[in-house]
Structures are given as C-alpha cells and as structure tokens.
Amino acid sequence: MDSRIDLNKINSIQYDVLKEIGNIGAGNATTALSQMINKRVNMKVPKVDLLEFKELSDIVGGAEKPVVGILFTLDGNINGMMMFMMDLDASRHLVNLLLGGAYVSETGEFSEMEKSALNEIGNIIAGAYLSSLSALTNLTITSSIPYMAIDMAGAILSVPAIEFGKIGDKALLIETEFGDEIRAVNGYFILIPTIESYYAILTSLGL
C-alpha cells in the first residue's frame, strides 16, 4: 500500500486540478447528453467538495432519501470506481427527456425500459467524464458496464465510501446541475481511484 498520498492532506493545487477535471468532464457529459436527446441541455459550473463521510449523504438530501446510483468499475492505467447519482425526480425527468415522455410513469417503480434508459444516461455521463480525465492525463481508462441500484442514498454511497475509506476519511464529490429550458436537475459524480491510481493521476499531471 502506498502511503505517499493522503486525501486528508490534499494540497490546494491538487484540489484545483481535481475540480477542473470535474468541470471539463461535466461539460463533456452535457454535450453528449444534448446530442443524444437532440435538445439544448444547460449546465451550471459544478461544485466540488471534499467531504467527510458523515456529511456526504446530507448533501444529497439525507441518508434515507431514495436515489438512483449508477456505478462503474475502472480498469486500465487507472483502477477504482466511479459513480453517478441522482434523486428519483431528477432521474424521472432525464428518462422523460430521453424517451420523449412516451414510456414514463409518474410514480412507482421504474420499468425495465426506464432502467435501461437510466443506464444509458449513466454510460454517457461517465464516458464523457472519463474521456476528459483520460485526455488530460494521457492515461488509458476503460470502464465496466453500468451497475445500477435504487435505494437509500446512504446505502448506495456506502459502496464508494468504503473504497475511499481505505485511503482516507474524506470523499471527493462533484455536484452538477443540468437540464432543459423547463427544469434543472442535480446529479452527483463520485470518482474513487485506488491509491496507486490516485498517485498515477497526480504524477501524470506533474503534481
């Protein structure tokens, strides 16, 4: 295990770089989403926070709030995982944009069609984020198929939090707000490289 990197002692330059990667990634994701639904999608500048585990679920509206989490495992020069999370309303809205409203139920559980659309949204967003990370660092990153879970925010966040827990007591959360003219929704990215990969990212950027 490499102890040179400690997320608790991250310096401001490293923090800024991670923020910038978040910015660019979210921008790419928005463009990709916009092309897919053939509509303009707006995005605000993402908020990036380094949070204690205890605070993590409060940001997204409480540990018991039901959310959709889409998780990818990462391979190649960077190992670890990445997660995209949205609340149920935001998920319904995005599915609605993608499917043109034809298949969307207002309440209740998501149908298989809707789940598949959500997975695709996760794919687009994660792919855009990872390609910007890959372009900036010159590292090869491949991601797994999307794994989706719909459950309490705390329970879903426990999976990336545990991975983060191996290297520190804080997690890096990127919050981004996007939507069409009618409505904006919030989505959250969490990137969890393994400690070796974290080091690889920062080294490749000369930090």
Place this chain on the structure above:
Amino acid sequence: MNELIKVGMADLNVCCPPKGLTTLGLGSCVGIVLYDPVSKVAGMAHIMLPDSTKIVNNENKAKFADTGIDMMISNMKKLGANTNRLIAKIAGGAQMFSFSNNIEMMRIGDRNVEATKLKLAQLGIPIVAEDTGANYGRTIEFYPETGVLKVKSVGRPEKLL
C-alpha cells in the same frame, strides 16, 4: 417519542435509556448494537471496513469492525455496562450492486459481517439477532429501554429484532 442519537458513517455512540440510537442508510457497512440488558447501557457502531490492520490510515477507530467494537465496549463501561453481560444485534452488510467482475469489491458487505462475527466471537459476545446480507439498504433504531432493534428498508415491511 424518545430522543434518538444519530450515529454517522464510520462513527459510534453509546447511551442509556430513555435515549436511543439510530444509524441511517446502512449499505455494505454493518450496524453493530451492543447491549447490557441489566444496566440497559447500549452502544451502536456503523463500521465500514473489516480490519484496521490492513489499512494505513486507521486513526478513525469507529471505521473498522475490530477497533470499533473495542472502542464501543470501553465507552460502554464508562456508563456502567458489565462486559460479561453484553449481547449483540447486527444489521447491514448488503451487496448494493451486482458486480459481475470484481470479486473483492463485490464481497465487502459479507466481509464486514464476517469480521464483525469473528471479533464478537473472540470476545465471547453472543449475537442474539441479525438482519444481514441481501441487496438493500437498512436504517436501524435501537431502544435500550426494551432492547428492541427496529430495521427499516425502502419498500419493505419494518422488522423488529
């Protein structure tokens, strides 16, 4: 309604009646309740990882099954608990995502449960109730007055253990 003390992720707390303890949204983490039925002193931990000795940054004792249980017992003693009378109730350790390719990541919930059971067995503390595994999140509430552990999940009936 009695006051419930909130236990966060990688956190622990102890209390006496009429107060109770709760931790929200357990996923692959494990919620461990220790209880002395005579003095009614209770403790709750929300552990994230099985073993503190495998991790470099292990200052937060409440994060690990092994050190979390030790710390909880020492805090409970200060409130008058007798370690010979302790019983345990555990919940959580779910597998939230059905990974197809990564064995270690997939089994973290199970490994947390196994480590918890091993540590409790070493200390001779019997597990009198458990609701672990499966693929859904759990919120737990413990009431030292009655010794009842309430388990709540999304779209499932409440359980009393």
